[in-house]
Amino acid sequence: MNRYVLTRFLLILPTLLAVAVIIFVLVRVVPGDIVELRMVLGGSYVTPQVLAAERARLGLDKPIWHQFLDWIGGMVRLDLGRSMWSGEPVAREIGLRLQLSLQLAIMATLIATALAIPLGTIAAVYRGSWVDQAVQVFSVAGLAVPSFWLGILIILFLLTVFQYLPPLTFTPLWTDPKANLAQLIWPAIAVGYRYSAVATRMTRSALLEVLREDYIRTAWAKGLGQRTVLRRHALRNALMPVITVIGLEFAFLIGGLVVTEQVFNLNGIGKLIVDAISQRDYTLIQGLMLLVAVGYMLVNFIVDLLYAWIDPRVSYQ
Amino acid sequence: MVRYSIARTRRWQPIAVGLLIILLVVWLPARPTEAQQQPRRGGTLNYVVSALPPSFDAHRETTFAMLHPILPHYNMLVRFDTRNFPKVIPDLAESWSASRDGMTYTFKIRQGVKFHDGSTLTSRDIKASFDKIIFPKEGVISVRQPIYQMVRIIEAPDPQTVVFRLKWAAPGFVEKLASPFNWIYKAEIIERDPTWYERNVMGTGPFKFVEYVRGSRWVGRRNEDYFERGKPYLDGYQALFISSRSAMIAALKSGQALIEFRGVSPAERDDLVRTLGDRIQVQEQPWQCNLIVAYNTKKKPFDDPKVRRALSIAVDRWGGSRALSQIALVGPVGGLMRPGSDYALPESELVKLPGYGRDMQRARTEARNLLREAGVPEGFTFTLKNRDVQMPYEPVGVYLVDQWRQIGLIVQHSQQETAKYLADLRALNYDASVDFACDFIDDPDVQLAKYVSSDVNPANYGGYIDRQLDLMFFQQSRTADRATRLKVVHQFEKRLLADQAYVMYVLWWQRIVPHWRRLQGYKATTNHYVEPDMREYWLSE
Numbered sequence: 001m002n003r004y005v006l007t008r009f010l011l012i013l014p015t016l017l018a019v020a021v022i023i024f025v026l027v028r029v030v031p032g033d034i035v036e037l038r039m040v041l042g043g044s045y046v047t048p049q050v051l052a053a054e055r056a057r058l059g060l061d062k063p064i065w066h067q068f069l070d071w072i073g074g075m076v077r078l079d080l081g082r083s084m085w086s087g088e089p090v091a092r093e094i095g096l097r098l099q100l101s102l103q104l105a106i107m108a109t110l111i112a113t114a115l116a117i118p119l120g121t122i123a124a125v126y127r128g129s130w131v132d133q134a135v136q137v138f139s140v141a142g143l144a145v146p147s148f149w150l151g152i153l154i155i156l157f158l159l160t161v162f163q164y165l166p167p168l169t170f171t172p173l174w175t176d177p178k179a180n181l182a183q184l185i186w187p188a189i190a191v192g193y194r195y196s197a198v199a200t201r202m203t204r205s206a207l208l209e210v211l212r213e214d215y216i217r218t219a220w221a222k223g224l225g226q227r228t229v230l231r232r233h234a235l236r237n238a239l240m241p242v243i244t245v246i247g248l249e250f251a252f253l254i255g256g257l258v259v260t261e262q263v264f265n266l267n268g269i270g271k272l273i274v275d276a277i278s279q280r281d282y283t284l285i286q287g288l289m290l291l292v293a294v295g296y297m298l299v300n301f302i303v304d305l306l307y308a309w310i311d312p313r314v315s316y317q
Numbered sequence: 318m319v320r321y322s323i324a325r326t327r328r329w330q331p332i333a334v335g336l337l338i339i340l341l342v343v344w345l346p347a348r349p350t351e352a353q354q355q356p357r358r359g360g361t362l363n364y365v366v367s368a369l370p371p372s373f374d375a376h377r378e379t380t381f382a383m384l385h386p387i388l389p390h391y392n393m394l395v396r397f398d399t400r401n402f403p404k405v406i407p408d409l410a411e412s413w414s415a416s417r418d419g420m421t422y423t424f425k426i427r428q429g430v431k432f433h434d435g436s437t438l439t440s441r442d443i444k445a446s447f448d449k450i451i452f453p454k455e456g457v458i459s460v461r462q463p464i465y466q467m468v469r470i471i472e473a474p475d476p477q478t479v480v481f482r483l484k485w486a487a488p489g490f491v492e493k494l495a496s497p498f499n500w501i502y503k504a505e506i507i508e509r510d511p512t513w514y515e516r517n518v519m520g521t522g523p524f525k526f527v528e529y530v531r532g533s534r535w536v537g538r539r540n541e542d543y544f545e546r547g548k549p550y551l552d553g554y555q556a557l558f559i560s561s562r563s564a565m566i567a568a569l570k571s572g573q574a575l576i577e578f579r580g581v582s583p584a585e586r587d588d589l590v591r592t593l594g595d596r597i598q599v600q601e602q603p604w605q606c607n608l609i610v611a612y613n614t615k616k617k618p619f620d621d622p623k624v625r626r627a628l629s630i631a632v633d634r635w636g637g638s639r640a641l642s643q644i645a646l647v648g649p650v651g652g653l654m655r656p657g658s659d660y661a662l663p664e665s666e667l668v669k670l671p672g673y674g675r676d677m678q679r680a681r682t683e684a685r686n687l688l689r690e691a692g693v694p695e696g697f698t699f700t701l702k703n704r705d706v707q708m709p710y711e712p713v714g715v716y717l718v719d720q721w722r723q724i725g726l727i728v729q730h731s732q733q734e735t736a737k738y739l740a741d742l743r744a745l746n747y748d749a750s751v752d753f754a755c756d757f758i759d760d761p762d763v764q765l766a767k768y769v770s771s772d773v774n775p776a777n778y779g780g781y782i783d784r785q786l787d788l789m790f791f792q793q794s795r796t797a798d799r800a801t802r803l804k805v806v807h808q809f810e811k812r813l814l815a816d817q818a819y820v821m822y823v824l825w826w827q828r829i830v831p832h833w834r835r836l837q838g839y840k841a842t843t844n845h846y847v848e849p850d851m852r853e854y855w856l857s858e
Binding site for chain 2: 030031032033036037038039040041045046047048050051053054057085086087088093096097152155159163164165167168169170262263264265267271272275278279280
């Protein structure tokens, strides 16, 4: 097991290097120039000499391979460089937003899981009944309604009915839990609902499949109670694909909530990615894409480990 | 005796009642005005800023996103009076004078002005700040250096005097010094590290820096040692960074923010007024921003002035102004200089320029004739490049496509993300493109600079080299006599928009600034760069 974990962990490194090369090349293939965006947009009279000096200051006058080596060298020293737009260290720019994005992802995951597993189980157990139909309507609606649209509806509802708007600035959970939750609970509900719809459907279909297995029939034949059959034998095995979906969705939430963050004015990773790309802030884009890649790799890694914990048939020997 | 008194009282009764009525008539409406004129101290102003400041150094940035949150920490040498814009008034200068030949400007500096660290401001700080802007050391970026080419040397003969010696008598020199980007820094700091101000704040302004949470908020609190007695009125301010339009409008509706100093679209204005009723006030002004069409003069058929002129003539600006101002933040019809400004062509002259006539049937016939003369009688197909920013680019782009369709041109409207759009313009990878310009001042040195040859100013995307325009730009910049300068400016305008038609002015922008009535002392100007003038604002409750 330990050997598997170590090998799996070490495999992350070459994957990261490949991702780094792809990101580095891709951001430079896309047309656009941070210096012009910052200094010329709007018709300012800036001399070509000033533009050249700014490009030199940002290191954009160096050959591409040189820029790549500088960046990789920095990464080896755990230095992601400075944002070309703000001049702040990339790690600080990301760290500032990661706290919010991570908390929102966790809250949305908790809401989604708390809804999806009981609802999916009930729908599977009472397949074909009105309960199943109701759960299906709930989950299909969740899939059909984009979370940002639900977010807009929530804001309009709060504004129109209660003349209330959630706080516009982020307060860390440990500084003021009330203000923190007042801001994040609404986007967490908007995102968590869509997320729960995916997981509910997955739970239902996985459980239906498992309930047809021979060992479940054996469990019933042994005279075990419904709760024991469901919890100990069926659900545990059915959770494998559900965990995969939850894991992937969680990783997506870290940087993928671009529009929802805009709607609720959340200072998160998704908004930062959009800003960095629209400003052609190469160093920041590279740092953010690496973060997303690392996020996905870590979540996959953890999901793999969870398989073994949940399903005794899975072995990493 | 008693009778007399009663009689006298009765005789005075109508007079007293009359006086009372007059008093009531005069006094009652005067009450709110009086209240408005009595600023109240206290409170925190929350407002929206729709983009993030790249750095904190105004000498190297060009964006309002840096001015709106950080300007209240600084002073300029002289500044624009936002209540009587574009009048220039003293800021850190107490007074100034110009020599008879217009080659020397002497500024007397206020005494007892303190930086936020407690040190005293002297002329050395003013000189060091302007030296950084006009004569930057190697490695220091100053984007407005070309505006001050006329300055030969800056001297600080004593702690209370600064002298600007010029190479030529430059018109509008003091207005240029009043740029809201010319913040005065502490000499000792910029001499030690000229890049220090890129990530730090320390000025003499009405508000001291409290905190900046990147992407979230910028907070300032009142500078109790501010040199203007009794000001500022506010205890502090909080600039909220909100880039989404819907979130911004929600913030304004909820009262979490009282204003956004750039402006909103007509639809957003109407939505806010509908929701907030008389709690909101709307101020509108023609804006020192314009939308133009740039042509790639290196590409056929746009290398032919006849074709460019035909495209300009075919667009109904007056009708466009009426229709588009209902849905987009555009409105005034104008030429090269902002309509209403001292340099603008009067309407009677403007309508004589090709493309500004009101008879569109005649104009379109003329446009078709020009196309025939240019060898494209059947019209042609081309792409109009535009930014993927909705307001006001998209509706104006759609309007242009429709106007050109009416003279037989087939136009594809291609909207692109700003970085790609800009890269294509720079590489001359386009046919025609919607372009724009915004600035803080009507001075021709600033407004005309975009149109000098592309080898002189990289912001000219037309790709043309026109030494006549360059010469006229040079001449107007060195002409102290106002009437002669105006004449040269209008010659420049005629060559740019009519004879060569290198660009086409579509419409000027209309600034619409809604704000809660609670915010008092605010007066919208013709541009969003000189605001916020935070020392003047106060909250009514």
